[in-house]
Amino acid sequence: MIDKQFEKEEFKKSVKENVKFLYRKTLEEATQEQIFQAVSYTVKDVIIDNWLKSQKAYEKQDPKIVYYMSMEFLMGRALGNNLINLGAYGEVKEALEELGLDINCIEDQEPDPALGNGGLGRLAACFLDSLATLNYCAYGCGIRYRYGMFKQEIRDGYQVEAPDNWLKNGYPFELRRPEYAKEVHFGGYVRVEWDPVKNENKFIHEGYQAVKAVPYDMPITGYNNDVVNTLRIWDAEPIVDFNLDSFDKGDYHNAVEQENLARTIVEVLYPNDNHMAGKELRLKQQYFFVSASLQAAIAKYKKTHDDITKLHEKVVFQMNDTHPTVAVAELMRLLMDQEGLGWDQAWDITTKCCAYTNHTIMSEALEKWPIELFSRLLPRVYQIIEEINRRFILEIQQKYPGNFEKVKKMAIIYDGQVKMAHLAIVAGYSVNGVARLHTEILKNQELKDFYEMMPEKFNNKTNGITQRRFLAHGNPLLADWVTDKIGPDWITDLSQLSKLKVYADDEKALQEFMTIKFKNKERLAKYILEHNGVEVDPHSIFDIQVKRLHEYKRQLLNILHVIYLYNQIKAHPEMDFYPRTFIFGAKASAAYARAKKIIKLINCVADVVNNDASINGKLKVVFIENYRVSNAEIIFAAADVSEQISTASKEASGTGNMKFMLNGAPTLGTMDGANVEIVQEVGEENAFIFGMSSDQIINYENNGGYDPDFIYNTDPEIRQVLMQLINGTFSSDTEMFRDIYNSLLDKRNMPRPDQYFILGDFRSYAEAQKRVEEAYKDEKRWAKMALLNTACSGKFTSDRTIQEYVDDIWHLDKVIVKEN
Numbered sequence: 001m002i003d004k005q006f007e008k009e010e011f012k013k014s015v016k017e018n019v020k021f022l023y024r025k026t027l028e029e030a031t032q033e034q035i036f037q038a039v040s041y042t043v044k045d046v047i048i049d050n051w052l053k054s055q056k057a058y059e060k061q062d063p064k065i066v067y068y069m070s071m072e073f074l075m076g077r078a079l080g081n082n083l084i085n086l087g088a089y090g091e092v093k094e095a096l097e098e099l100g101l102d103i104n105c106i107e108d109q110e111p112d113p114a115l116g117n118g119g120l121g122r123l124a125a126c127f128l129d130s131l132a133t134l135n136y137c138a139y140g141c142g143i144r145y146r147y148g149m150f151k152q153e154i155r156d157g158y159q160v161e162a163p164d165n166w167l168k169n170g171y172p173f174e175l176r177r178p179e180y181a182k183e184v185h186f187g188g189y190v191r192v193e194w195d196p197v198k199n200e201n202k203f204i205h206e207g208y209q210a211v212k213a214v215p216y217d218m219p220i221t222g223y224n225n226d227v228v229n230t231l232r233i234w235d236a237e238p239i240v241d242f243n244l245d246s247f248d249k250g251d252y253h254n255a256v257e258q259e260n261l262a263r264t265i266v267e268v269l270y271p272n273d274n275h276m277a278g279k280e281l282r283l284k285q286q287y288f289f290v291s292a293s294l295q296a297a298i299a300k301y302k303k304t305h306d307d308i309t310k311l312h313e314k315v316v317f318q319m320n321d322t323h324p325t326v327a328v329a330e331l332m333r334l335l336m337d338q339e340g341l342g343w344d345q346a347w348d349i350t351t352k353c354c355a356y357t358n359h360t361i362m363s364e365a366l367e368k369w370p371i372e373l374f375s376r377l378l379p380r381v382y383q384i385i386e387e388i389n390r391r392f393i394l395e396i397q398q399k400y401p402g403n404f405e406k407v408k409k410m411a412i413i414y415d416g417q418v419k420m421a422h423l424a425i426v427a428g429y430s431v432n433g434v435a436r437l438h439t440e441i442l443k444n445q446e447l448k449d450f451y452e453m454m455p456e457k458f459n460n461k462t463n464g465i466t467q468r469r470f471l472a473h474g475n476p477l478l479a480d481w482v483t484d485k486i487g488p489d490w491i492t493d494l495s496q497l498s499k500l501k502v503y504a505d506d507e508k509a510l511q512e513f514m515t516i517k518f519k520n521k522e523r524l525a526k527y528i529l530e531h532n533g534v535e536v537d538p539h540s541i542f543d544i545q546v547k548r549l550h551e552y553k554r555q556l557l558n559i560l561h562v563i564y565l566y567n568q569i570k571a572h573p574e575m576d577f578y579p580r581t582f583i584f585g586a587k588a589s590a591a592y593a594r595a596k597k598i599i600k601l602i603n604c605v606a607d608v609v610n611n612d613a614s615i616n617g618k619l620k621v622v623f624i625e626n627y628r629v630s631n632a633e634i635i636f637a638a639a640d641v642s643e644q645i646s647t648a649s650k651e652a653s654g655t656g657n658m659k660f661m662l663n664g665a666p667t668l669g670t671m672d673g674a675n676v677e678i679v680q681e682v683g684e685e686n687a688f689i690f691g692m693s694s695d696q697i698i699n700y701e702n703n704g705g706y707d708p709d710f711i712y713n714t715d716p717e718i719r720q721v722l723m724q725l726i727n728g729t730f731s732s733d734t735e736m737f738r739d740i741y742n743s744l745l746d747k748r749n750m751p752r753p754d755q756y757f758i759l760g761d762f763r764s765y766a767e768a769q770k771r772v773e774e775a776y777k778d779e780k781r782w783a784k785m786a787l788l789n790t791a792c793s794g795k796f797t798s799d800r801t802i803q804e805y806v807d808d809i810w811h812l813d814k815v816i817v818k819e820n
């Protein structure tokens with residue numbers, strides 16, 4: 001039953017009232033943005049009631065709570081998603097129509113809350129959606145960055161970063177909660193004092209700078225169950241307003257610094273994906289939100305429980321990669337210094353409360369902090385880590401007497417650095433990878449020593465995505481068609497999609513399926529024309545690669561292959577070639593020069609190819625500016641081919657691959673990350689797999705023997721493509737792409753030329769692309785393939801992933817909020 005406030009007349013009245021109340025305007029006078037605000041306030045009203053109701057239910061039922069600790073939450077827009085989850089989307093769409101408004105335009109007014117980089121941040125957002133939908137009590141804990149992921153503009157083919165001032169007009173779906181503010185301390189020193197009563201040392205932190213952490217809560221709605229959970233993101237404020245008082249105390253400098261700290265700490269999200277920069281401010285951000293979140297969790301627990309030693313029965317902290325790992329030491333500190341527990345008791349609780357998810361094996365992503373920096377910024381926390389390390393090394397020596405190699409490889413503090421992954425593994429009771437292959441690589445390669453010492457901690461949780469956003473909201477035509485065929489249960493039980501398999505040979509159904517795909521391609525073509533000024537033909541194959549730009553993801557392989565096709569068409573104008581549109585979307589980290597050059601290359605190739613009349617529009621290349629959650633939804637829905645072409649072993653899981661699959665796009669990919677499981681679900685005949693296996697890659701990496709020079713010298717077509725990077729074909733400046741060329745061939749490129757085996761996989765990729773073309777030409781075969789991809793994607797819902805986390809790691813209780 002739909003909420004009364006969403007009944008059309010009621011809803012319209014409320015929107016009009018909000019416009020009047022907020023802006024002193026009539027609907028006719030209000031801007032689209034103001035109407036968006038007014039609509040959102042109406043929706044928020046309903047949500048607040050459910051929020052209160054959920055809170056009450058939780059208080060009564062006292063369930064175990066998971067705190068999902070993450071530096072990033074890539075939420076995307078909330079309005080449409082909330083309407084879907086409240087079951088009111090259709091009703092509201094019609095009500096707005098009656099007011100002469102287009103719901104899409106209203107939704108477009110909302111800024112994307114982009115408090116994340118890519119995969120890891122979006123995964124956190126999908127998890128929150130699933131937790132609420134599955135009736136679990138969960139908090140997301142993060143940072144309220146003033147500026148989220150930068151906005152990408154393409155100027156003259158180059159990426160230019162613009163600030164993302166997402167709070168400019170005020171964000172309607174957040175609630176400031178000053179009454180829950182917490183203090184966080186930085187710097188200073190630790191004084192040790194003997195406590196004669198307890199007969200032990202007391203550690204007193206003094207001379208620190210303090211910052212006030214103020215929480216802002218965002219509601220996380222479950223699907224049709226009245227559950228509203230909370231994403232709690234922390235803002236920083238100065239403790240006291242600047243005052244001359246401190247000047248008198250000779251503390252003027254410190255007072256100014258303390259205020260500055262509060263201003264800078266949450267200023268901006270670090271836009272690095274898979275690259276550790278080692279910036280002090282980043283560690284400050286980590287400690288800031290971790291300390292505030294732990295304090296809040298403990299305070300909440302103590303409100304209704306008096307035995308802190310049973311904390312683990314009601315609370316679990318899941319650490320999203322190592323970024324929040326300082327949590328284990330901070331929890332120890334709070335339990336010992338604030339709650340008065342001894343080391344052993346505190347350790348026992350901590351190691352029952354903390355669990356760690358690893359999201360990458362890229363060595364440059366591993367977080368290691370210089371001792372000097374760490375101990376200066378967090379002196380008491382550092383002391384605790386030293387003690388954890390000391391005790392852990394004793395354990396290693398007990399288990400492997402005389403084996404100093406082990407100590408060297410496994411210590412938490414070594415070579416002047418604090419290794420956060422080691423800390424997370426030692427203090428966590430669970431360590432999980434994010435796809436089957438990834439977890440196996442962790443166990444057998446990257447974390448082998450730890451796996452051998454504590455195998456019981458290791459487990460796999462293959463990632464998933466929420467179908468509420470990426471099908472119900474992003475692809476309404478397909479969503480309605482699916483519901484028509486199998487009923488609406490797929491919205492909360494994606495395994496239902498397998499019922500679609502019976503339509504794999506049903507011509508009418510296949511035709512309907514492909515007609516929807518075509519309409520979605522028209523929608524994307526319109527978007528591309530409006531935003532990029534490029535005309536693309538929806539009859540061509542939409543071959544899409546959207547994800548962060550990184551060498552290991554091999555956008556370069558894709559664009560080199562485009563050049564190769566271009567050469568072929570030019571050389572053989574008569575050859576049979578099915579028209580293709582290669583679509584890219586990717587942000588490069590602002591400091592990642594080579595990644596930015598690859599964006600420039602894609603745009604330069606696009607310029608040449610799109611303007612070459614002699615190829616008759618058979619090839620088009622489009623770079624979609626500012627790829628983000630909101631346009632992603634449109635992009636996935638319109639894809640024919642899903643490019644998942646990372647160097648095997650490098651992509652931990654991938655989640656874009658799942659979004660494409662759900663929307664009926666076969667994967668063109670390597671046997672990497674979750675692609676392996678996608679192929680297993682859909683069958684090899686319904687995917688296009690190519691390239692070296694992760695074993696082959698790892699073997700080359702360990703034993704050498706890979707020689708891109710040989711390929712260059714023996715394959716004239718590849719050589720031609722490479723020569724075109726430096727002979728003026730795509731830029732009159734022949735030095736423009738020299739670095740890219742060198743990265744593939746120059747022996748001085750570290751650790752070796754063509755580190756990501758682009759030339760090694762090129763032929764195999766080109767051949768797989770040929771198979772794509774053949775398959776596409778056979779309309780019926782393609783339609784069946786596309787439909788089967790949707791039908792077999794049930795495993796990849798984040799609902800399944802979350803249920804596995806609950807069963808194996810968190811052990812949460814289901815909560816009932818909605819009375820029937």
Ligand code: 26W
Nearest residue numbers: 119120274275276359365651652653654655
């Ligand atoms: C310290 C800098 C830094 C920043 C972000 C290092 C590492 C990261 C993330 C772990 C990078 C990331 O987003 N990893 C992706 O996580 C996804 C969700 O599990 C996976 O699907 C992707 O394969 C993985 O690259």
